[in-house]
Amino acid sequence: MPLPFRRDQLTTALCLGTLYSVWGSTYLAIRFAVASFPPLEMAAARFALAGGLLYALARLRGAPAPTRMEWRYCAAIGVPMMGVGLGGASVAMTHVSSGVAALVFGSAPIWTALFEHLYGVRLRPREALGMFVGLSGLVLVATRGELRGDPVAAACLAGSAATYAFGCFLARHLPQPRGSMSSAAQMIAAGSALAVASLVRGERVPAHVSWLSALSFVHLVLLGSMVAYSAFNHLLRTVPAPLATSTAFVNPVVALGLGALLGGEHLGRTELTAAAMVVTGVVIVASASWRPSREVEQEHLAVLDPLHANDRLV
Numbered sequence: 260m261p262l263p264f265r266r267d268q269l270t271t272a273l274c275l276g277t278l279y280s281v282w283g284s285t286y287l288a289i290r291f292a293v294a295s296f297p298p299l300e301m302a303a304a305r306f307a308l309a310g311g312l313l314y315a316l317a318r319l320r321g322a323p324a325p326t327r328m329e330w331r332y333c334a335a336i337g338v339p340m341m342g343v344g345l346g347g348a349s350v351a352m353t354h355v356s357s358g359v360a361a362l363v364f365g366s367a368p369i370w371t372a373l374f375e376h377l378y379g380v381r382l383r384p385r386e387a388l389g390m391f392v393g394l395s396g397l398v399l400v401a402t403r404g405e406l407r408g409d410p411v412a413a414a415c416l417a418g419s420a421a422t423y424a425f426g427c428f429l430a431r432h433l434p435q436p437r438g439s440m441s442s443a444a445q446m447i448a449a450g451s452a453l454a455v456a457s458l459v460r461g462e463r464v465p466a467h468v469s470w471l472s473a474l475s476f477v478h479l480v481l482l483g484s485m486v487a488y489s490a491f492n493h494l495l496r497t498v499p500a501p502l503a504t505s506t507a508f509v510n511p512v513v514a515l516g517l518g519a520l521l522g523g524e525h526l527g528r529t530e531l532t533a534a535a536m537v538v539t540g541v542v543i544v545a546s547a548s549w550r551p552s553r554e555v556e557q558e559h560l561a562v563l564d565p566l567h568a569n570d571r572l573v
Contacts, residue, residue, distance in 0.1 A: 283513020310446025337445030340426020393540025
């Protein structure tokens with residue numbers, strides 16, 4: 260009896276499910292964490308610790324250390340994606356709710372698709388339609404929702420999303436170590452850059468940390484970084500960019516729900532309408548991006564990542 264999914268398709272589904280559930284919760288976790296920790300200091304510690312643990316585990320499993328060139332490429336990816344992107348989002352979330360921050364950060368797939376298009380990858384009509392629907396939801400919350408009175412926070416989040424997306428774009432085109440070593444090197448580079456930024460900003464170690472902030476930080480390190488980014492790096496190498504970054508469309512829905520249930524955040528009609536629009540967007544993008552054929556997948560990788568097109572996907 261044939262299986263309904265091949266192994267690579269099942270892996271893709273598991274990775275997407277992990278990201279949709281875990282990353283949606285990280286926005287509220289960041290909001291709780293920055294209640295005690297300075298935002299850049301918190302992000303620096305998060306990625307440095309998670310990257311160091313992933314690096315040690317990969318080396319124990321026999322993975323070779325990154326070469327000097329691979330370290331440079333991983334820094335070129337990790338600094339804009341995790342450093343500037345999520346570091347900027349952490350700063351913004353000292354002023355805005357976690358659910359709304361996730362909604363604005365949902366513009367990342369739009370930017371990723373733009374970078375891919377400029378690189379020469381053709382965007383299919385249904386992918387463009389899905390991203391347009393999702394972006395319309397973001398515009399709605401920015402113009403009629405919570406961010407209407409805080410354009411600085413809105414601009415900070417939009418810029419962070421664009422920078423994050425540029426890191427995602429580079430991850431598809433630059434040679435990197437295989438497996439989790441890639442995520443580890445990117446996090447170590449991002450954590451180092453964020454530590455310097457925290458010092459320049461004059462952030463100090465907090466005198467008191469609440470148990471909720473500490474628990475949220477542990478969640479960000481273990482699930483939000485070590486587990487989720489390993490899954491995300493797999494998707495960036497094996498599926499079309501709009502599907503890999505479609506988590507930004509689902510995350511707002513999860514973040515809005517958790518913010519209302521656990522964070523006391525208000526769910527207005529505008530935010531609920533925007534959430535419905537981004538869900539519709541991700542369904543359209545996912546239906547257009549699914550690639551059941553191994554040959555088509557290898558052809559896609561040959562365009563996006565010629566150095567690894569013939570490698571075994573793990």
